[in-house]
Amino acid sequence: MFDFLVNLFGTIVTVFFVVYLVLLVILQSKKKELSSLNTFINMNKMPVLRPIPIPTANQQLLLNKLLVFIFQVRRWRVEEAFIYEYEGKQYAVHAGFEFDGASIPKALWALLSPVGLLLIPGLIHDYGYRYNGIYVLDENNTPVWDKTILTQSGWDELFKDIGNDVNQIPILNEVAKFGLWLGGFQAWNKWRDKKEDRVPFKWKIDNETQTDSESLKKAPEDDVDDIDTMSEQDMSSETFDSGTTKTTQIGYVNNNNQKVLGSRNLDETDKKDVTFKMSCGQCSEIYGAKTAEIHRRKCPVCQEGKPSVNW
């Protein structure tokens, strides 16, 4: 029996190794073909994540450092609300959500890393396991708590479906879903025991919640940052604020690389008159745009967009 197991294990490892070597040889002739596919990737659709430090430095004992190093995995904080559209629903993960892919059983990580191909399905799956619900944007881009999925197997199914949508390797997602069926109950039960309340939706991380605001300050971004700093410190009538929807948040960038810098007439009685200060990511032009046109606004200078309005 023992011999049989050793033989089986040896055979499996050998087969994997041979397959790997064959693929490695094929890779050499395909390098150019593979890299040109990068042009399909739309960076705007990727989540904005900040790695959370792994706390080895603040451990006194070497043994403790070692335990943290071996057993603690990298956690990530979602810095801007992450929206993923699937079958007509806009799933929304709030800014500030911390995840580590732990709803994917660790035994699978060697082959299927939660920060590899499974990043996006894993992020949404972690969220679903944790709160057993998720925000969905309604037609006004307002986040609404959605309780359509209420079971572990429901979240696993969504994981597989979003995986197929994102990475388009159905067999991989099927294997991952099987892994969830085998080992996902640990994470699921942990969160059901904790009974955490859902968190109010946030589009962006507040500056106040940043532990070390000086060191975490973003790299200067020409005039854009000056405006931010001014509006925070002076509190003058020049304050620019975010609106209530996704596309009116300060820092929102549309597909044409046009960035929202905020509005100072949000209290306008006719909401159609509310305007936002914008900046162009291509040529740095500063101009004004109406609320409704922000999501598809083009720069008036370099993209033949509409002329600027008062802001």
Ligand SMILES: [Zn+2]
């Ligand atoms: Zn421009």
